[in-house]
Amino acid sequence: MLTIQFIRDNRDTVIERLKIKNFKQPELIDRIISRDDERRSLQVQTNGLQAELNQLSKEIGILFKKGEKDKANEVKNRTTVIKNELETFERELQEATEELKEMLVQVPNLPHPSVPEGNSEADNRIIREGGIMPNLHENAIPHWELGTKYNLIDFDLGVKITGGGFPVFRGKGAKLQRALITYFLDQNTGAGYEELLPPLMVNEASGFGTGQLPDKEGQMYHVTGDNLYLIPTSEIPVTNIYRDVILKAADLPIKNTAYTPCFRREAGSYGKDVRGLNRVHQFDKVEIVQIQHPSASYNALEEMVNHVEQLVINLGLPYRIVQLCGGDLSFTSALTYDFEVYAAAQKKWLEVSSVSNFESYQANRLKLRYREPEEKRPQLAHTLNGSALALPRIVAAILENNQTPEGIMVPEVLHPYTGFDFI
RNA sequence: GGAGGAAUGGCAGAGUGGUCGAAUGCGGCGGUCUUGAAAACCGUUGUCCGCGCGAGUGGACCGGGGGUUCGAAUCCCUCUUCCUCCGCCA
Numbered sequence: 001m002l003t004i005q006f007i008r009d010n011r012d013t014v015i016e017r018l019k020i021k022n023f024k025q026p027e028l029i030d031r032i033i034s035r036d037d038e039r040r041s042l043q044v045q046t047n048g049l050q051a052e053l054n055q056l057s058k059e060i061g062i063l064f065k066k067g068e069k070d071k072a073n074e075v076k077n078r079t080t081v082i083k084n085e086l087e088t089f090e091r092e093l094q095e096a097t098e099e100l101k102e103m104l105v106q107v108p109n110l111p112h113p114s115v116p117e118g119n120s121e122a123d124n125r126i127i128r129e130g131g132i133m134p135n136l137h138e139n140a141i142p143h144w145e146l147g148t149k150y151n152l153i154d155f156d157l158g159v160k161i162t163g164g165g166f167p168v169f170r171g172k173g174a175k176l177q178r179a180l181i182t183y184f185l186d187q188n189t190g191a192g193y194e195e196l197l198p199p200l201m202v203n204e205a206s207g208f209g210t211g212q213l214p215d216k217e218g219q220m221y222h223v224t225g226d227n228l229y230l231i232p233t234s235e236i237p238v239t240n241i242y243r244d245v246i247l248k249a250a251d252l253p254i255k256n257t258a259y260t261p262c263f264r265r266e267a268g269s270y271g272k273d274v275r276g277l278n279r280v281h282q283f284d285k286v287e288i289v290q291i292q293h294p295s296a297s298y299n300a301l302e303e304m305v306n307h308v309e310q311l312v313i314n315l316g317l318p319y320r321i322v323q324l325c326g327g328d329l330s331f332t333s334a335l336t337y338d339f340e341v342y343a344a345a346q347k348k349w350l351e352v353s354s355v356s357n358f359e360s361y362q363a364n365r366l367k368l369r370y371r372e373p374e375e376k377r378p379q380l381a382h383t384l385n386g387s388a389l390a391l392p393r394i395v396a397a398i399l400e401n402n403q404t405p406e407g408i409m410v411p412e413v414l415h416p417y418t419g420f421d422f423i
Numbered sequence: 424g425g426a427g428g429a430a431u432g433g434c435a436g437a438g439u440g441g442u443c444g445a446a447u448g449c450g451g452c453g454g455u456c457u458u459g460a461a462a463a464c465c466g467u468u469g470u471c472c473g474c475g476c477g478a479g480u481g482g483a484c485c486g487g488g489g490g491u492u493c494g495a496a497u498c499c500c501u502c503u504u505c506c507u508c509c510g511c512c513a
Binding site: 062 | 437440441442470471472473474481494
């Protein structure tokens, strides 16, 4: 979330920039500022009464020690009055603080100045395109049919044992998954990212820290018995490692990578674009996360984009990089680049990575800070993350684009990992 | 799952109702000394929210939340986590 201080100091800018994000309640900004005014005044009054009470309590202690019991009791009577008064102020102060936070949490991150205006995908800006479009033979088929034909993916089995959107990979299909995961992790660690293997379930505090809670609750599987959430992305456990942490400026940047399965309910997305691996409830993803100094975060974002681009290039997939417009940008992001690869049989662009700079928005929720060597006060760090990469759609594109009448060619970089070059 | 014990500042560790944000040690930072370093000595060293032009100053925080009390690190309730033992188990 944005800090209250920032909102107070930049009211007009905040309102103006949030327009690009289609923020629907600009009046909330003024409500926040006036509620904060109230909060401050309540705090002044509360603190004053508390100071008085503290002073009297000390006096009582001293009087009792001296044995002046009567005098002590007299002072005690005075405290009763203050306590009653204080109770009201404390309650109101607490209410104001809580309401303020509830309102702050509803304000999305400000988009970066370069973010184009727009309401939907159609307004996203294509930054770069690359790779070569494949020429498929006449009888080319989409990946869900290839998966069945070559016994790589069994969608029906997944339905049987769990439900729709939980495919079973088998044989060379399973091995291809493992190869991609290992390949991505190797490339990421080679680029200086420390490999992590985090928990797949997180608590509420973690969900709040990265911005999934309280609003996007419906997107996550909730383990009600223990009040835990299955992660929709390893961004949550990895970034939350640094929750409530004050780093030294010299510790920055921190670069982590993690492979995890991801779980998404995808409520309300039935119908279009859900065939095969295009949209599933459980999938594998390798993520990269950076904790950055604010002055370096946009360079880091470019670096991450270049890194992810190289992965896609190495796999030989036609791709494009788009910058999300204001309306398509997520609640917490300031700037996001999406990677899409072309799946030639279904003739569709599939999103395989989303690389974002959250600036200090998550950091403020997380209380993730760093300190400059000579500075007393810690500053909020910047957080960034991106998929490197999400597997199912990569697999879909590889299967579809590399199919020949004789079988499917495995990208060369994967051969050491798969142990086979043809399916 | 059952029975006990514990949680204090960066770390270790005192503190069981009163001027305690908290002894002491270590670590960190600054200084003295030294050609330099070490040692020794001296000083300093948490976070957050306010008020004040400023020098300053008020409040909160001893795992989280609630309670008792004029006053809580200290007493009570509750949750979480860790340790020991028993049971179960990959």
